[in-house]
Amino acid sequence: MSIKLDQVSLVHPNGHRAVGNVSFEIDSGERVAIIGPSGAGKTTLLRLLATALRPSAGEIRILGDDPWRVGRGVLRELRCRVGMVHQAPPIPPRQRVVTAVLAGRLGRWPLWKGLASLVYPVDIEGARQMLARMEIADKLFERCDRLSGGQLQRVGVARILYQQPDLLLTDEPVSAVDPALSDRVIGELNSEAIERGVTLVASLHAVDLALHWFPRIIGIRGGEIAFDLPPARVTDAMLKDLYASEAAVPTQTNAPLAMQPTGIRRKPMCS
Amino acid sequence: MTAAKADAARLRDPAAVPRLILTVGIIVVLWPGFRLTEFDLGVLFDPRNREIMGRFVGTFFPLATSAEFLRLILKATLETLAIATAGMALALLIASPLALIVTRSLSISRIGPGYGFAAGRLLRLPARFILMFLRSIPEIVWALLFVRAVGLGPAAGVLAIGVTYGGMLGKVYSEILEAGDTRPTTALLEAGGSRLTAFFYGMWPVALPELVSYTVYRWECAVRASVIMGFVGAGGLGQQMELSMRMLSGGEVSTILLTFLLLVVLADAVSAFLRKVTA
Numbered sequence: 407m408s409i410k411l412d413q414v415s416l417v418h419p420n421g422h423r424a425v426g427n428v429s430f431e432i433d434s435g436e437r438v439a440i441i442g443p444s445g446a447g448k449t450t451l452l453r454l455l456a457t458a459l460r461p462s463a464g465e466i467r468i469l470g471d472d473p474w475r476v477g478r479g480v481l482r483e484l485r486c487r488v489g490m491v492h493q494a495p496p497i498p499p500r501q502r503v504v505t506a507v508l509a510g511r512l513g514r515w516p517l518w519k520g521l522a523s524l525v526y527p528v529d530i531e532g533a534r535q536m537l538a539r540m541e542i543a544d545k546l547f548e549r550c551d552r553l554s555g556g557q558l559q560r561v562g563v564a565r566i567l568y569q570q571p572d573l574l575l576t577d578e579p580v581s582a583v584d585p586a587l588s589d590r591v592i593g594e595l596n597s598e599a600i601e602r603g604v605t606l607v608a609s610l611h612a613v614d615l616a617l618h619w620f621p622r623i624i625g626i627r628g629g630e631i632a633f634d635l636p637p638a639r640v641t642d643a644m645l646k647d648l649y650a651s652e653a654a655v656p657t658q659t660n661a662p663l664a665m666q667p668t669g670i671r672r673k674p675m676c677s
Numbered sequence: 678m679t680a681a682k683a684d685a686a687r688l689r690d691p692a693a694v695p696r697l698i699l700t701v702g703i704i705v706v707l708w709p710g711f712r713l714t715e716f717d718l719g720v721l722f723d724p725r726n727r728e729i730m731g732r733f734v735g736t737f738f739p740l741a742t743s744a745e746f747l748r749l750i751l752k753a754t755l756e757t758l759a760i761a762t763a764g765m766a767l768a769l770l771i772a773s774p775l776a777l778i779v780t781r782s783l784s785i786s787r788i789g790p791g792y793g794f795a796a797g798r799l800l801r802l803p804a805r806f807i808l809m810f811l812r813s814i815p816e817i818v819w820a821l822l823f824v825r826a827v828g829l830g831p832a833a834g835v836l837a838i839g840v841t842y843g844g845m846l847g848k849v850y851s852e853i854l855e856a857g858d859t860r861p862t863t864a865l866l867e868a869g870g871s872r873l874t875a876f877f878y879g880m881w882p883v884a885l886p887e888l889v890s891y892t893v894y895r896w897e898c899a900v901r902a903s904v905i906m907g908f909v910g911a912g913g914l915g916q917q918m919e920l921s922m923r924m925l926s927g928g929e930v931s932t933i934l935l936t937f938l939l940l941v942v943l944a945d946a947v948s949a950f951l952r953k954v955t956a
Contacts, residue, residue, distance in 0.1 A: 458867045460789040478792050482785070486869030496864035498882035509878045513869025520874040569868060 407470070408434040408573060408605040409455060414464035416450055416629075424450040425629045427464070432607065434572075437599050439616035440609040440624045443652050447629040448609035449493070452577050455607060456490040457481065469572055486513035489571030493578040495562030499551035503542075503561050506550055507533040510569035536564040539594050541587070555582035563591055567598060574599055576608040580615070585658040588612065592619050612658040613645060736927025746929060749917065754936055757913035760831045760906075761899035764838025765892070768899075771811070771843030776850035778804040782859040783872050783880075811844025820906040834911035838899050849891055857883040886955045890948055897944035904937065 409432040416425040424447045432438055440448050453459045454466060457473040466472065471484050489510070497506045504527045512520050522528060530546070537543045540560035542553075550558060559582050566574065576595060580588035592608070596619055599606035610616040616623055617637040625632040625640070625648045632648050633640065642655075649655045720726060777783060779801055786794040819837035827833050854876075862879030870878070907915015914933055921929035 456867060458788055458863075460791070474789060474791065478786070481791060482869050484869075485867060489868060490864070492860075492864060494860075496860040496879075498858070498861050498879065500882040500885075501878070505878065509865060509870075510868070512865060512871070512874045512878060515874075517871060517873060520871075521877065524877055 407467070408432050408436065409469075409607070410465075410467040411454075412465040414454065414461045414466055416454060416459060417462045423629055425454065425461075428626075428629070428631055429464075430624065430631065430634060432605060434605055435599070435603045436622060437596060437606040437620050438608070438622045438624060439620035440607065440626060441613055441616050441648070442609075442626040442632070443649050446626045448626060449577050450629075451626065452490065452575050452607065452609055455573070456488055456575050457485055458490070482513070486569075487572040489566040489569040489574055491562050491566050491574075491576035491579045493581055495558050497550050497558065497561065497565075499549075501550050503537065503545050503548050503550060503553070504530060504533045506561055507536055507565045507568050510565040510567075513569075532568060533564070536567045537561070539567060540564045540591065556584065556587065559583055560587075560591060563595065567594070570602070572604050574604055574606045574608075576606070578609055578611050581611055588615060588658060596620075611656050613655055614657045733925070733927060736925065737931035739928055740932045740935065741926065741928035742932070746932070750914070750932060750936060753912075753914045753917040754940070756831055757900060757903050757907070757915070758940075760834040760903040760911070760913050761838065761896055763835045764842060764899050764903070765896050767835060767839025768842035768846050768895075769892070771839065772808075772846035772850055775804050775808055775843075775847040776854065777872065777876060779808065779847065779851040780854045780876075782855055782862055783866075783876055785866050785872065788863070788866060808844045808847040811840050812842075812848065813844075814841065816841040816902050817905055817909065820909055820911050824910050829910040829912075831912035834903050834906045834913065837906060837911070838902055841902075842895055842899060846892065846895060850888060853884050853887050853891065854880050857887075886952050889951045889955050893944060893948035893951060897941060897948075900940050900944065901937070 409430075411431075412429050414425060414428045415423065417423045428451065440451065442448055450459065454461055455468060457468060460474050466474070469484060469487055471480060473481055473484055476484070505524070508523055508527055508529060515523075519528060527533065534543050534546055537546055537560075540563055542557055542560050542564070545553060545557060545561070550561065553561065559579060563576070563579055566576070574595065579595070580591050583591060592610075592615055595606060595608065598604070608616075608620070617640065621636060622634070623637050623640050624634045625644065627648055633644055645655045781787065781801070784794075784797050784801075786792060786797045816837045819840050820833055823833035823836040827836065857880060859880075861883065862875045865875040865879045866872075903911070903913050904915035904918065907913045907917070908919045910916065914936065918930065918933045921933065
């Protein structure tokens, strides 16, 4: 069992309930997409899984541990095994791409190695390989503030690939990337999860990407789970209902979903 | 008609009254300050005082430029720079670890909050107190103290600057680190990074130019402080200045003042250069 949530709620200090009574289990090696309108609680849910937020109520188990019951040392080890791609890449603008990618393994490296890498990057080839998978290997020694939003987002993904976590969490990892490359990035994340047999949980804005790439879709609205189904059983009516507050069901090209239901590639149920 | 009047009343600037109260409040607070310090510009322009001042300032010219005096000044200047630089090095040694301890955004237990959150908060208090204690005592007082401990000479000045400025740098460093974007650091801590690596990978690139610029500014202040401490026997330009003033040798005083100006210009250039390099 990779993730287990039991009646988990999170109330922010200002009283806003971002996640309410959510329960689900995710097995190791599963690949799950979380979809829902903006403000539905997707990011909060992922941050709960990333042990960055502590639930106000309920039980949570990540990779077999309750992060808020174990000691400091165990929690740090657990955090090394969880990688999170943030929507806005948390990378200092003046940092070079190679340093930003290598920072992914700071939790596993001994202190001296982390500091030595600031003087001279200790694993240039490793960083280059991950960047190549994101098709930005040429930016290896570029400063991060010279990159476009989409390129920076892919550096953020490369960092997590380099971290090699047992639980891959991604929070709208392609929100600034164009459709063709989005497909490539989500594909790389999926093949990484399949090759290494690790769990992948991704929140996605583009519903068509989610339906195409993930064998399990969790729809959330208002901090609660609306449905938890394989993509073939997610109906257009469910999606319309999920995004009732928004103008249309969001897709990569912003083509309205209701007009082209066949345009969405869905995997057959047996996959 | 009445409706229009009501509208006009509603459209009055709602911030006007608070602004008026604030202005009056500031004046009420400032006025006793001037009274208490017997501040009166008239005294400055009183004919008798003006004459005494004028005579002293009159002796400022011509500047003292004898080769022997200039050599003396050069040696004193180098000594002053050495005091300021060595003092700043000591201050950095004191400030850096304390700043890293005090900075809240580098706390791992803050996330969640997890185990040891309360303990961590409690531990930051003594570090904060040490910084406060170090900077609450003016450097001149530290200098008087150290002159008694290590005798007359530059060593006392170095110690005094190191201790006081260590307190100031530590406080301001931690404030600069807190004020920057803390998301990179938090993300690294959430991925299992240690405090020190999170600082170097998350905060250092963000805060470096500001840290450098503040440090160079403090170095400039240390140059001035070392001059003042020279008056109590801690060596450097200050000691030279005290001698010249006691001998009412205005030319020498003005040469020394000009040297100060040059030092500040130098510090400014160094700061601008370092900011450009680190930006």
